[in-house]
Amino acid sequence: xxxxxxxxxxxxxxxxxxxxxxxxxxxxxxxxxxxxxxxxxxxxxxxxxxxxxxxxxxxxxxxxxxxxxxxxxxxxxxxxxxxxxxxxxxxxxxxxxxxxxxxxxxxxxxxxxxxxxxxxxxxxxxxxxxxxxxxxxxxxxxxxxxxxxxxxxxxxxxxxxxxxxxxxxxxxxxxxxxxxxxxxxxxxxxxxxxxxxxxxxxxxxxxxxxxxxxxxxxxxxxxx
Ligand code: TMP
Numbered sequence: 001x002x003x004x005x006x007x008x009x010x011x012x013x014x015x016x017x018x019x020x021x022x023x024x025x026x027x028x029x030x031x032x033x034x035x036x037x038x039x040x041x042x043x044x045x046x047x048x049x050x051x052x053x054x055x056x057x058x059x060x061x062x063x064x065x066x067x068x069x070x071x072x073x074x075x076x077x078x079x080x081x082x083x084x085x086x087x088x089x090x091x092x093x094x095x096x097x098x099x100x101x102x103x104x105x106x107x108x109x110x111x112x113x114x115x116x117x118x119x120x121x122x123x124x125x126x127x128x129x130x131x132x133x134x135x136x137x138x139x140x141x142x143x144x145x146x147x148x149x150x151x152x153x154x155x156x157x158x159x160x161x162x163x164x165x166x167x168x169x170x171x172x173x174x175x176x177x178x179x180x181x182x183x184x185x186x187x188x189x190x191x192x193x194x195x196x197x198x199x200x201x202x203x204x205x206x207x208x209x210x211x212x213x214x215x216x217x218x219x220x221x222x223x224x
Pocket of ligand 1: 039098100
């Protein structure tokens, strides 16, 4: 078991992950939880360099190359950022982790899930999320949101893939969530940000307390 606590956020394009991570982070800060935020691809210098290549519309790379790049960035990120923080007992909140590889390169990209598992187990080095929030959204609703948000209008290489690809990403995520119901919390991402945040905080606190972990918010039973 992790000494710390690993929370990951997953979902398709325009699902509102960034907003929810910001809101959860405000809660964690307010109640003095010891936490860090990070992301994939990225999170450490090497991964951030890879992120630029991976998201660049000019990069002409297939799913296998994508997956191996994502995985090498993951090794560096896990070893330099995630594992040390968990060892220190911190909460680590990740904007995407290996479930994204299963969804994007496996279910949607067509790579064999057994190959993904083999390399992911190697790359993640035993790091497994304690809790994963899947913000579930349809292709139409996700891209609708992007179209309305000025900051999200420039589409990257993944966002530019077609509806069929993104539909497969969504179904892949839902299938993974079905296989691991104790780890995944599936959230309807069309609900209001406040409503979603309440659910996220509630689910997090419930599980955190169940593990016997404590904090001033769990002691005071925060009014949600
Ligand atoms: P985002 O962080 O803005 O959501 O963008 C990252 C993109 O990278 C997103 O479209 C999903 C994609 N991705 C993969 O395809 N595989 C992976 O393993 C990870 C971590 C991300």
